Amino acid sequence: MRNRIVKTISLLLVSFMFLSLLPFSGAAADRFNLDGQVLSNEYLAISVDPEFGCYTIGTTGGNPDINTDNNKKMLYGYPDTGTSYTTVVINGNVNIYGNGGFTQSPEFNTSSGNNISVASYGNIVVKQILQIVQNNSTNRKDVVEIKYEIKNTGTSPATIGTRIMLDTMLGDNDHAPFRIPDIGAVTTQTEFTGNNIPQYWQAFDSLTDPKVVAQGSFLRSSANKPDKVQFTNWSNVFNTAWNCPVNTGSANGDSAVTVTWNEKALAAGETRTYTTHYGLSELVQDVRPPLAISLYGDSTIYVENGQYSPNPINITAYLQNIGNGNATNAYARIECSGNLTLSEGQPNRFDLGTVAPGEVIQSSWSVIIGHVLQETSATITVIVGADGLEEKSLSKQIITPVIPIETDIASIKITVGTVKMRYKDTYELRTIIYPRETTDTVVFASSDEKVVTVDDKGVLTSVGRGFATITATTSDGTRSDTCEVEVFYAWWQWLIAILLFGWIWY
Numbered sequence: 001m002r003n004r005i006v007k008t009i010s011l012l013l014v015s016f017m018f019l020s021l022l023p024f025s026g027a028a029a030d031r032f033n034l035d036g037q038v039l040s041n042e043y044l045a046i047s048v049d050p051e052f053g054c055y056t057i058g059t060t061g062g063n064p065d066i067n068t069d070n071n072k073k074m075l076y077g078y079p080d081t082g083t084s085y086t087t088v089v090i091n092g093n094v095n096i097y098g099n100g101g102f103t104q105s106p107e108f109n110t111s112s113g114n115n116i117s118v119a120s121y122g123n124i125v126v127k128q129i130l131q132i133v134q135n136n137s138t139n140r141k142d143v144v145e146i147k148y149e150i151k152n153t154g155t156s157p158a159t160i161g162t163r164i165m166l167d168t169m170l171g172d173n174d175h176a177p178f179r180i181p182d183i184g185a186v187t188t189q190t191e192f193t194g195n196n197i198p199q200y201w202q203a204f205d206s207l208t209d210p211k212v213v214a215q216g217s218f219l220r221s222s223a224n225k226p227d228k229v230q231f232t233n234w235s236n237v238f239n240t241a242w243n244c245p246v247n248t249g250s251a252n253g254d255s256a257v258t259v260t261w262n263e264k265a266l267a268a269g270e271t272r273t274y275t276t277h278y279g280l281s282e283l284v285q286d287v288r289p290p291l292a293i294s295l296y297g298d299s300t301i302y303v304e305n306g307q308y309s310p311n312p313i314n315i316t317a318y319l320q321n322i323g324n325g326n327a328t329n330a331y332a333r334i335e336c337s338g339n340l341t342l343s344e345g346q347p348n349r350f351d352l353g354t355v356a357p358g359e360v361i362q363s364s365w366s367v368i369i370g371h372v373l374q375e376t377s378a379t380i381t382v383i384v385g386a387d388g389l390e391e392k393s394l395s396k397q398i399i400t401p402v403i404p405i406e407t408d409i410a411s412i413k414i415t416v417g418t419v420k421m422r423y424k425d426t427y428e429l430r431t432i433i434y435p436r437e438t439t440d441t442v443v444f445a446s447s448d449e450k451v452v453t454v455d456d457k458g459v460l461t462s463v464g465r466g467f468a469t470i471t472a473t474t475s476d477g478t479r480s481d482t483c484e485v486e487v488f489y490a491w492w493q494w495l496i497a498i499l500l501f502g503w504i505w506y
Contacts, residue, residue, distance in 0.1 A: 032110045032111075032113040032132070033110070034108050034110050037049065037050055037079070037081075038079050039108050039110070039113065039114075039115060039132070040060050041060070041113065041132055041141055041142075042060060042061045042064075043059065043060060043061055043062065043063075043064075043140060043141065043142035043280060044057060044058065044059050044060055044062070044074070044132065044142050044143075044144070044279060044280060045057070045058050045059070045060050045078075045079070046115065046130055046132065046144050047078060047079040047080070047081055048081070048106050048108070048115045048117075048130060049081040049082065049098075049106070050105065050106050051098075052081075052082075052098040052099060053097060053098030053102065053106050053117045053119070053128055054081045054082055054084060054085050054097075054098060055075075055081055055084065055115075055130055055146075056073075056075040056076065056077050056078040056079065056080065056081045056083070056084060056167075057074045057075045057078060057144055057278065057279070058071070058072060058073050058074055058075070058078035058079060059071060059072045059074060059212070059280070062212070062280065063138070063142075063213075063280055063281075063282075063283055064140075065283060066211075066283060068211035068212065069171075069211060069212040069213070069280075072170070072171045072205075072211075072212045073169045073170070073171060073172075074168075074169070074170065074203075074212070074214050074278070074279075074280075075166060075167055075168060075169060075278075076167040076168070076169040076174060076234075077167075077169075078169075083167040083234070083238065084165055084166050084167045085097065085098075085165055085238075085241075086128070086146075086148065086162065086163065086164050086165065087161075087162065087163040087165070087241045087242050088121070088124075088126055088148070088150070088160070088161075088162055089159075089160065089161035089162070089163075089242055089263055090121050090122070090124050090158060090159070090160060091158055091159050092159065092263075093121075094241050094242045095121055096241060097119060097126060097128060097148075098117070098119060098128075100119065100121070101119070102117050102118060102119050103118045103119065103120045103125075104116070104117055104118035104127075105117060106128075112131065113131055113132040113133075113141070114129060114130060114131035114132070115128075115129075115130045115131075116128065116129050116130075122154070123152060123153045123154030123158070124150060124151070124152060124153070124154075124158055124160070124266075125150070125151045125153055126148060126149075126150050127148065127149040127150075127151075128147075128148055129145070129147040129148075129149065130144060130145070130146060130147075131144065131145045131147070132144055132145075132279075133145045133277075134300070135215075135277075135279055135280065135282075136217065136220060136298040136299060136300050136301075136302075136310075137200075137215060137281060137282045137296065137297065137298055137299055138280060138281075138282045138299070139299055139300055139399075140280075142279050142280040143215075143217075143277050143278065143279025143280065144277065144278055144279050145275060145277055146164055146275065146276050146277065146278065147273060147274070147275045148162060148164075148273070148274045148275075149271055149272075149273050150162070150266065150271065150272050150273075150274070151269075151270070151271040152266045152267065152268055152269060152270055152271075153269075154268055155268050156268055157265045157266060157267050157268060158265070158266050159263045159264065159265055159266070160263065160264060160265075160266045160272065161242070161260070161261060161262055161263035161264070162260070162261045162274045163241070163242060163258055163259065163260045163261075164258065164259045164274070164276055165237050165238070165256060165257070165258045165259075166216070166256060166257045166258075166259075166278060167234050167238070167254075167256050168203045168214070168234075168255050168256055168257055170203050170204055170205035170212045170213075170214060171205035171211060171212040172205070173204075173205045173206065174254050174255075175252065175253055175254060175255055176203045176204060176205065176255050177203070177204055177206075177207050177252075177255070178201055178202065178203050178204075178231050178255070178257075179201070179202045179204070179207070179316075179318075179362070180198050180201050180202075180231075181198050181199065181200065181314040181316045181362075181364045182198070182314075182362075182364045183198070183362075184360075184361075184362040185207055185360070185362075186231050186252075187251060187252055188248070188249050188250060188251055188252060189230070189231065189232045189233060189246040189247050189248055189249065189250050189251075189252055190230070190231045190232070190246065190248070191228065191229070191230045191231075191232075191246045191248070192228070192229050192230075193227060193228045194227065195486075197218050197219065197225070197226060197228075197229050198218060198219075198229075198314070199217070199218065199219045199298075199310055199313065199314045200215055200216060200217045200218065200219075200296075200298075200314065201215070201216050201218070201229075201231070201257070202214065202215050202216075202281050202296065203215075203216070203255075203257075207360065208320075208358070208360070210283075213280070213281040213283055214278065214279065214280060214281055215278075215279065215280065215281030215282075215296075216257065216276065216277060216278040216279075217276065217277040217278075218259065218276060219310055220275075220277055220302075220309070220310060221275060221304060221309060223273065223304070223305075224261065224272060224273060224274060224275075226259045226260060226261055226274075226276070227260055227261055227262040228258075228259075228260040228262070229257065229258065229259050229260070230244075230246050230257065230258045230260075231252065231255070231256075231257055232244075232246050232252060232255070232256055232257075232258065233247075233250070233251075233252050233253050233254060233255070233256065234253075234254040234255060234256035235253075235254060237256050237258050238256070244258070259276045261274055281296065282296060282299070284296070284394055284396055285394070286392055286394055287322070288392070289322045289323045290321060290322060290323025290324070290325075290327060290389060291319060291320070291321060291322070291323070291327060291330070291355075291384055291385070291386065291389060291392065292319070292320040292321075292322045293317060293318065293319055293320075293382070293384050293392060293394055294317070294318045294394075295315070295316070295317050295382055295394040295396055296315070296316045296317075296318075297313055297314055297315035297316060297367075297380070297396065298310060298313045298314075298398070299396060299397060299398060299399065300398075300399050301313070301369050301398065301399065301400045301401065302401070303401055303403050303404070306403060306411075306413070307403070307417050308369045308371075308400070308403070308417065311368065311369045311416070311417050311418070312343050312366045312367055312368045312369065312418060313366075313367050313369065313398070314364055314365070314366060314367075315334065315364065315365045315367055315380055315382070315396075316362060316363070316364045316365075317332055317334075317362070317363045317364075317382040317384070317394070318360055318361070318362050319332055319352065319355065319360070319361050319362075319363070319384050320358075320359070320360045320361075321355040321356060321357050321358065321359050322357075322358075323357060324357060325357065326354050326355065326356055326357070327354065327355040327386035327387075327389065328354050328386060328387045328388075329351070329353070329354070329386055329387045330351075330352040330353065330354070330355045330361070330384070330385070330386040331349055331350065331351050331352055331384065331385060331386070332349070332350050332352060332361075332363040332382060332383070332384045333348050333349035333350070333382070333383050334348050334349075334363075334365050334367075334380065334381070334382050334383075335348070335380070335381045335382075335383070336367060336378070336379075336380055337378045337379045337380075338376055338377075338378030338379070339369065339370035339371070339372050339376055339378055339400055340367050340368070340369065340370070340378045340380060340398060341367070341368050341370060342365060342366065342367060342368070343365075343366035343367065343368050343418075343419075343420050344419055344420050344421045344422070344425065344427050345420055345421060345422045345425070345488070345490070346365055346366055346420075348365075350363045355386070363382075366420070367380065367398075368416050368418075369398070369400055370400075370415050370416070371403065371413060371415040371430075371432060372400050372401075372402060373402065374402055375399065375400065375401050375402055376399070376400045377397045377398070377399050377400075378397070378398050378400065379395050379396070379397055379398075380395065380396055380398060381393050381394070381395040382394055382395075411433075411479055411481075412431055412432070412433050412442065412472060412473075412474055412479045412480065412481050413431065413432045413433075413481055414429055414430070414431050414470075414472050414481045414482070414483045415429075415430045415431070415432065416429070416430075416483055417483055417484065418483060418484045418485075418486070419460065419470075419483060419484070419485045419486070420485075420486045420488065421452065421460065421462040421485060421486070421487050421488070422462065422487075422488060422489070422490050422493070423462050423463075423464070423465060423487055423488065423489050423490070423493050424462060424463070424493075425461075425462050426459055426460060426461050426462075427459070427460045427462075428457070428458055428459045428460070429444070429454070429458035429459075429460060429470065429472070429483065430458070431458065431472050431481070433474065441474070441475045442458070442472050442473070442474060442475070443456070443472070443473045443474075443475060444456065444458050444470060444471070444472055444473075445470070445471045445473070446468050446469075446470055446485075447468050447469040447470075447471070448466065448467075448468040448469075449463070449468075450463065450464045450466070451463065451464045451465070451466040451467065451468040451485070451487050452464075452468045452470070452485050452487055454470055458472070460485065462485075462487040463487075464487060465487050465488060465489060466486075466487055467484065467485065467486050467487075468484075468485050468487075469482050469483070469484055469485070470482065470483050470484075470485055
């Protein structure tokens with residue numbers, strides 16, 4: 001009996017030791033390794049120059065769903081630094097972050113997976129925080145948050161501008177091409193400003209046969225959105241640290257991305273944060289011939305200042321004909337479930353016509369995240385097909401958290417943050433008042449009734465092109481919420497307005 005007990009205990013100890021050696025992906029993702037100036041986890045790594053604070057990024061294990069992106073470059077030179085840098089403009093003076101030394105030299109923290117440094121320019125203190133964080137798209141810690149906290153410690157205002165420049169290189173391709181939602185492939189110098197800035201972007205080692213795929217986010221946070229982004233030639237922006245124009249239509253060649261916040265006053269004592277993200281991209285795809293399909297978009301939604309962010313989200317599908325013949329009458333359509341709905345005016349189906357062998361066509365949709373009362377996982381499915389071909393589909397789950405409500409503070413929420421409407425259309429806003437047993441009613445108002453009007457039930461009517469803000473206020477006047485509305489012309493409305501002289505009566 002004693003021998004049996006001893007054997008049992010021995011087996012249990014051996015089993016425990018064996019299991020302890022097995023990899024556990026959740027724990028591994030939270031473990032960070034430091035090797036000289038390189039901080040890494042199981043997916044990617046960031047290298048930071050200890051003297052100047054400039055950085056570069058590469059993969060370790062890469063996307064665990066594929067084996068073609070292990071130990072690859074994502075920015076030029078990895079693990080050597082020097083070609084990606086950040087510009088800080090202070091009262092018109094252009095500074096390259098780190099070139100003038102530090103008040104806190106770059107220091108790694110393997111517990112939080114970051115590198116922090118601080119540089120001072122007179123009364124302006126700039127903190128650089130480079131951190132491996134959770135990726136909205138993959139739900140893994142495989143993206144680098146590139147963040148600058150700039151504080152005015154003086155007694156008078158200062159004017160601050162910032163530009164983050166990334167020298168993109170995917171694998172061995174230093175001329176990495178890009179893809180942009182609603183635009184498609186971008187291989188020539190292109191600039192976006194204001195509301196035209198895309199939510200995210202992708203870089204590839206190859207558009208037709210990608211082995212390494214990266215993704216950047218411009219609008220992950222609604223706070224302090226950039227004013228301008230460029231997909232451009234690296235040499236141009238490397239040698240011109242501020243206000244570098246693009247030569248629209250010229251080939252990017254050695255490609256780079258810049259993210260710019262224009263010069264703006266920073267009050268005495270004020271701190272402003274500038275953030276962008278760059279890391280791995282998800283790769284949800286079905287490459288069985290003749291039609292290959294891949295699907296991209298955020299998988300996780302965050303709550304920021306009582307609102308969902310990002311909202312709406314972009315869902316993009318790429319259809320490629322990898323067969324030998326034309327795919328005629330090809331199409332792509334989207335199906336949303338649960339709290340997910342298409343933005344106003346968005347068709348759920350795109351007719352793509354004839355897709356030639358090797359041709360790639362992009363379809364993008366804007367999807368609104370509706371309010372939920374408990375954490376919800378809803379499904380988006382994209383279906384593609386063509387004449388004589390069997391339909392195929394890809395799905396992704398979108399996780400929506402609950403917006404926390406302080407139980408002792410009453411509040412009102414409009415369930416969407418933005419609405420896009422076609423001219424002469426209607427849309428009904430929905431609001432939620434807490435606590436639910438309140439007797440308060442809601443009063444709606446439009447900032448520009450020449451663009452959109454709103455009735456007492458929250459029904460919007462678009463009456464002119466442009467932008468307006470709708471405010472919902474409780475009847476006691478103590479609580480309110482807003483949403484932004486954009487009114488646009490459909491193509492046939494432009495036809496009426498221009499070709500048929502419709503402005504006289506339309």
